[in-house]
Amino acid sequence: MSSVVNSDRIPNNVHLGDDKKLQRALEAWQPRYVEWWKQMGPEGFQEDDVYLRTAISVDHEGWAHFDYVKMPEYRWGIFLTDPVPDRKIGFGDFMGEPVWQTVPGEMRNMLRRLIVTQGDTEPASVEQQRLLGKTCPSLYDLRNLFQVNVEEGRHLWAMVYLLHSYFGRDGREEAEGLLERRSGNPDKPRILGAFNEPCTNWLSFFMFTYFTDRDGKYQLLALAESGFDPLARTTRFMLTEEAHHMFVGETGVLRVVKRTCELMKQNKREDARAEGGIDLATIQRYVNFWYSCSLDLFGGEISSNAASFFANSLKGRAKEDSYPDHKALDVGYAMQVPVIGEGGRPTFRGEEVPLRNAMNEVLRDEYVEDSQRGVDKWNKAIAEAGVSFQIKLPSRRFHRRTGIHAGMHFDVEGNPLTKDEWEARKHQWLPSEADEAYLQSLMSKPVYEANQMANWLQPPPHGIKGKPVEFEYVRRHP
Ligand code: BYC
Ligand code: FE
Ligand code: FE
Numbered sequence: 315m316s317s318v319v320n321s322d323r324i325p326n327n328v329h330l331g332d333d334k335k336l337q338r339a340l341e342a343w344q345p346r347y348v349e350w351w352k353q354m355g356p357e358g359f360q361e362d363d364v365y366l367r368t369a370i371s372v373d374h375e376g377w378a379h380f381d382y383v384k385m386p387e388y389r390w391g392i393f394l395t396d397p398v399p400d401r402k403i404g405f406g407d408f409m410g411e412p413v414w415q416t417v418p419g420e421m422r423n424m425l426r427r428l429i430v431t432q433g434d435t436e437p438a439s440v441e442q443q444r445l446l447g448k449t450c451p452s453l454y455d456l457r458n459l460f461q462v463n464v465e466e467g468r469h470l471w472a473m474v475y476l477l478h479s480y481f482g483r484d485g486r487e488e489a490e491g492l493l494e495r496r497s498g499n500p501d502k503p504r505i506l507g508a509f510n511e512p513c514t515n516w517l518s519f520f521m522f523t524y525f526t527d528r529d530g531k532y533q534l535l536a537l538a539e540s541g542f543d544p545l546a547r548t549t550r551f552m553l554t555e556e557a558h559h560m561f562v563g564e565t566g567v568l569r570v571v572k573r574t575c576e577l578m579k580q581n582k583r584e585d586a587r588a589e590g591g592i593d594l595a596t597i598q599r600y601v602n603f604w605y606s607c608s609l610d611l612f613g614g615e616i617s618s619n620a621a622s623f624f625a626n627s628l629k630g631r632a633k634e635d636s637y638p639d640h641k642a643l644d645v646g647y648a649m650q651v652p653v654i655g656e657g658g659r660p661t662f663r664g665e666e667v668p669l670r671n672a673m674n675e676v677l678r679d680e681y682v683e684d685s686q687r688g689v690d691k692w693n694k695a696i697a698e699a700g701v702s703f704q705i706k707l708p709s710r711r712f713h714r715r716t717g718i719h720a721g722m723h724f725d726v727e728g729n730p731l732t733k734d735e736w737e738a739r740k741h742q743w744l745p746s747e748a749d750e751a752y753l754q755s756l757m758s759k760p761v762y763e764a765n766q767m768a769n770w771l772q773p774p775p776h777g778i779k780g781k782p783v784e785f786e787y788v789r790r791h792p
Contacts, residue, residue, distance in 0.1 A: 318371045318393070325391030327372060328475070339478050340392075343489055347470070350493045352386055354441045356463055358448060360386050363789040364460050365778065367558075369393055369468065372551055380779045382789065388464045392475045394547035403541040405640040406627030413543040417480050421626050425542060426481050428629060430488050431505055432533065432549075433473030434495065436466045438509035439522070441497035446519055449757040451768035454777065455516070457787035458562045462523060465555045472548045480544065507715055508607040515753040517570065517592060521604035524563025524688060529611040531556050532632050532681045539630030564688040569772040571597065571692045575699030576772070584701070590756065590769045594696070594703045599745045601705055602726060605685065606713035612681065613674040614717040615649060621670040631673065632680050647672035651718050652711070652730070660722045660730040674717075682710060713744065762790055 318327040323341055330337050352360060363382040370379045372395050383389075401413045417425055440463050450456040470492060477485035495502045498510045508529075513522050534556065537549040570592055577589035586593040613620060623629035624642060631637060639645070646666035655661035669676070685707060693704050709728030711719045723736035726743050756770055764786040767773045777783045 325389050327393050356447050357444050361791045365787045390468045390471045393551045395550040403627045405630040405634050407625050408541055408627040409640055413541050429473050429476050433492050434505045435509050436470040438497045438504035439466050442513040450760050452761050453764050453787045462559050469552050507610050517600050520563050520566030521600050523559050525604045525608040527559040529608045532677050535632035536629050539634045541627035572695050573772045575701045592770050596749050602708045602743050609710055610716045612678040615675045616667050616671050617674050620673040624670050624673050642669040645669040652722055658732045
């Protein structure tokens with residue numbers, strides 16, 4: 315396997331030291347990145363010692379090292395999985411040809427756009443989560459938040475490495491832009507919708523890491539198939555880290571759900587809020603919100619961009635191997651396309667979309683199925699607690715702002731609504747200002763003692779890396 319150099323200013327397994335020009339460019343970007351981190355990273359915790367995992371190799375066993383670090387001193391490195399010898403392109407028009415080690419000229423713009431869009435989400439998520447430390451439910455959770463944050467920072471590094479190495483001056487400019495846009499800032503917003511939504515409480519954080527990081531998983535799986543080999547190898551390694559982010563979300567929601575059921579049982583009217591918990595109806599509304607925002611991240615159902623990405627062998631399907639045919643020509647994908655009908659209520663017309671143009675929807679199909687798995691676990695816990703309630707993923711038509719459903723209205727079952735019907739009923743389905751205020755008040759007192767846990771969620775069954783749950787995962791330096 316390729317050796318890792320950890321002694322350099324930038325830990326890497328890409329022989330950075332052999333390319334002085336590239337090394338200098340990245341070392342010039344590094345202080346600007348750290349500046350960004352200090353300004354836009356977790357607010358109020360930069361001096362603390364955090365028990366973090368740091369990637370130190372791409373070896374399956376022992377790729378990570380665990381120890382206390384101050385976040386601004388985290389060793390963000392550049393790691394690509396080892397090359398697959400004689401790897402051939404697995405899909406699209408260039409199928410069967412050797413993978414590319416440089417960017418084919420005619421694909422330059424398309425590829426840069428994919429890398430920049432992916433890269434932009436990583437710092438965006440750190441920005442969205444920067445105030446959550448002030449309301450954390452435990453040191454265990456605080457540490458997990460910071461773990462996710464530093465790794466999203468490393469994912470930005472992964473994309474910036476590609477921009478600097480393969481896109482010359484344009485790439486360096488894009489790398490600057492990645493540090494200049496700001497989540498939620500109307501003048502210089504992040505590129506994709508969900509990454510401009512405020513994430514202001516821990517229920518949203520768990521939903522974000524469950525649903526939105528899972529979009530990351532599927533986009534990375536699709537890019538991991540790329541004919542541009544450095545992108546494929548970079549994203550493969552990012553997926554190793556991604557698993558933990560989704561774990562934080564899935565187990566976070568599970569712990570909330572279990573605690574909610576416990577509190578319901580303690581109350582005569584099964585009123586979780588009366589006991590200082592989060593009621594299941596509120597949890598459902600946050601599922602509806604973050605799931606629908608995350609569905610938008612897959613792009614339009616019918617997309618000529620998606621077709622070009624696939625045709626040019628730049629972005630495939632998740633686990634392309636599992637599909638019987640890798641050209642996706644002369645095949646259709648049946649879709650129900652909504653059109654505004656009488657009185658402003660959408661109706662549907664069946665359409666056969668060329669499969670390549672439907673690739674965003676194909677990826678979304680996989681995502682929908684995968685999202686259901688955690689929901690089933692949450693529902694199992696609710697049933698085991700003897701509570702009659704089921705969390706449901708809303709229809710994929712619900713609350714969409716990109717693609718064929720944008721600008722139209724549907725209920726959580728996917729039934730068409732007029733604008734007035736939507737306005738009258740949307741608060742049943744989406745978090746209201748009152749929900750937001752309730753969660754803020756519930757979480758207003760952070761828990762910074764190692765042996766304590768907020769009332770609104772259960773402790774986790776295990777700590778991190780064999781440490782007890784009560785371990786001091788973050789040493790505060792007030
Ligand atoms: N918000 O043809 P269309 C992650 C724009 S998450 C706003 O439908 P396309 C992470 C689009 O730019 C994974 N605008 O879409 C998770 C286009 O604009 P122009 C991130 C949007 O291009 C948690 C127009 O609408 N990875 O890693 O086929 C924490 C029509 O576009 C949105 C990637 O995104 C939106 N949601 O597909 C941290 C992978 N969607 O050209 C990290 C790379 C679309 O008309 N990106 N638009 O001005 C891609 O593969 C594609 O760009 C997308 C969009 C799938 C995102
Ligand atoms: Fe990421
Ligand atoms: Fe992530």
